[in-house]
Structures are given as C-alpha cells and as structure tokens.
Amino acid sequence: MLNYIWGGLIVLSLVFALTSDITDFVQDTYRNGTPLPVTIIFEEEYHADTRRQYVEVQLSGTDLAAHYGDSTMTGNTWPGVLLQTSAGRELRFAEEASLTEPLQTICQETGQEDCRGALQGIPAGTEWQTAITFRPVRWVKMNAIAGAALDFARTAVTLALGLIGGLGLWMGLLKIAEASGMLQALVRFTQPLIRPLFPKVPKDHPALGLIVLNLSANMLGMGNAATPLGIKAMQELQTLNETEDTATDPMVMLLTMNTASVQILPPVTLVAIMGLQINQLFFSILITTGLSLIVGITAVKLLGRLKRYREVTS
C-alpha cells in the first residue's frame, strides 16, 4: 500500500502543479508583459544623474483591481528604489516590503535578489505617473514542487542525523540494562500484560521489555526517548524475522501502537503551542487517543487475517 500512496503523492503533485500553472497561463494571472500603472513619489525631487534614489511606490486600488481583474484588491504605498542604468529605469521594491498577492508571487518568482520591474517614460517633478512591467512569471508551481522535493530531501538527512545523539545515548543505556539483567526482569514482570498483543514473540524475549519501555515513553509524552526505544524494539523483533525485508505481525502491531500514539500526557510540542490551554484538553486527548489505539489494535488484528496481508513464512 505504501507503494501506491508514495507514487500517488508524487503523481498527484505533478498533476496539480501542472493544472495550476496551465490555469495561470490561460487566465494570464500575472499579466506577463502588460505594464501596471504606478505612481512614484520622490523623497525630495528627481535627480537625473543619480543612480539609486529612494522612493515611495504608490499603487492605487482601482488600478490593481483593473489590472489583475480582482475587485477585492486595495492600494497601498511601499518603499522602493529607483535604479537608473544605461539600459533604462528600473523600480525595485525594498526587500522588507510585504506586497499584496499576486505581486508577492511575482516578486518571489522573478527577483533573483529582489523584486524589480522596468519603468516607462521619463520622470519629472516629485511625483511621476508611469507604468511598471515585471519580468514574465511562468511555471510557479512546477518550480515550487521541484524546490520542495530538494528541500525536504535535505530535511530528511538533517532529521536523521539529529537523531544520532539520542539514539546513541539510549542504545548505550539499553545495552547496560541488558547486561545487568534489568531488561530481563522487566520482561518477566510485564509480559503477562503485553504478550497478548504480541503472541508471536517468544516468552521472556527482550523485545517485550523494549516494547514496554517504548510504550511507556510514549505515554509520558517523551517523544525523544520513545523513538530510540522503539527502534531498539524493532531491532529485537527483526532478530525473530524469518524474512529480511517484510514486516512481521509483532512489528506491525508495535508500529500501529506508535502511530496511533498512546499518550497520557500531551506531547511537548503541543504544550509549547497551546500553553495553559492544554489543561482543558487533557481529557479530550486522553479519550481520543485511547479510542484510536483500540481501533488501531483491532485494525491490525483484523487486517492481518486478510489473505493479501498474511504473514510470509519461509
């Protein structure tokens, strides 16, 4: 199923990006090549021989609405710079200017360093009525998905490498727990509770103890500890696996218990966002997570019986 979802995500992104870009093209959302009327207000007055001059850029609501065909647009004044080169006059919006859409998108797409467009006519006085032509904007979404793919691939590596410290710490501690007999004691103590869910794990197997630790860490909202513990539990379960690359029943159960999440305490991230409000949500989260855990466990048990998901035995 993961194959279909994964492929589906990629194909769907292409379809949607293409649809959105073609719509932009057909409707000419960004009015490529058409000049937009603009008023440029000089701080003092226009100097013909100055290369850079700080100006105010005024766009009227009616002009914007008519230009982009969106009657809800309102006008505003933004800071900018008038650049004079031998090639002509260009207006550059200041980097901190927060523009209205679709200007914001135009700027993001065209400005290599910042947002600019060519101006028509010759300035005079302190206020100059002119028109600005931006560079053409095309394939916004196609560029966006390509950029996102690279970004997220990098994020994946950062995330994985960020786990090294926590993983190392927990793997070390767990090795001590194993060597000292602590883990085995935990297994004997908790297996009556946990083994019914993992009937295929042999009695007294260390995996059971690690599963208990992983689930406890989850319950207490300790996500940082839960991940290494869960990975270690998976490694123990993998030693029981007869195949190399196919999940076993206990693995699927452990995974689902983790994705359904068994939390008594809300996760740290949510506490950080919600602040004191989180106290009110204590029970709603507890009830929801408890119910979804039951549903998840039932789903694993029932789906596991389907022919297509039956365990591979060699």
Next chain:
Amino acid sequence: MNIVQLFLDYASALVLPAILVGFPLYGMIRKVRVYEVFVDGAKEGFHVAVMIIPYLIAILFAIGMFRASGAMDFLTDLLRPVVGLIGIPAEVIPMGIVRPLTGSGSVGIVLDMISQFGEDSIFVKMAATMFGSTETTFYVIAVYFGAVNIRKTRHAVPAGLIADIFAMIAAVYVVLFLFG
C-alpha cells in the same frame, strides 16, 4: 484531574534522570563494565541514523512535493461536503489531512488556527486534540521500519491510517461532547 496531572507531570520530569542514573548504577552493582558496555551500545546510534536516511528521504520528499503543489487545498474542498455529512466542520479538515503527513506542517496549522479563530475556539480545541492524539504516521513508518530495513510494510499503513481517520472523527465528537 489536577492531582492526576500533577503526578504525571512529576513522573515525566523524574523518569528520565532516574533512568540516566539508575541504569548505570544498577549495572555497577551487578558488576557490569558499564563504560565499555555503554560505548559498545552507543556505537549503534550512528549506524541506525544512517540506515533510516533513504527511507526518510523517500517519504519526506514526496510529502514535500505534495504540499507545495497545492493539492492540499483541492483535497480540502473535495472532502468538505463528504465530512460535512458526518458533522465534521470544514475548518478542521486541513489538520486531518496534514497530521499523518508532517509534524511541522500540523504545528503550523494549529498556529494558523489560533491566530484565525482565537485560542478558545472550538475548532482550535478540535485541531489540538487531533494533534495530541495521533502521530505523524508516515514519519514513524519511515523511521521504525527504516531502522531495520523493512520495505514491505504489509498492513501497517492501512491500520495506521484507519486509526488516524478514526482519531480525527473522534476528536471532533469528544471535543463537542466535552465543550460543545
């Protein structure tokens, strides 16, 4: 409720230090060469982290592309009438879609909703309950199965998604029941 919570707060604050000190201490009592054994185990941390990289890249880049393509908005519109039938407000649909895909994305959605509806709003309560009661399913699959090189996930994805969908619906009703 407050006593339970207080206890849990203390428990979660004390458990970690207790383990950090308790495991090596108990090991020393049982005459384990704690330092040597620790280093031996910790070696694996790097190996595991590197093992999961390909799995994470695969999952995250597909999700990243999907989010950037604007498909999420389309899905929200598509689901609006369907979930409306079972009484789920359209405001919380984005949360339901994003939650299994990305953790940071769902944090962003909760923050957006707080600024849009206010902290006390019932929609924020629903979204926060969704956030708190489920996990980033695809990330968990990539990390846990990636660490042991499991590629054929069998019913892990459907089971996880069933639990997620149920949690999204349950969150709405539980919040309505408690606060509505």
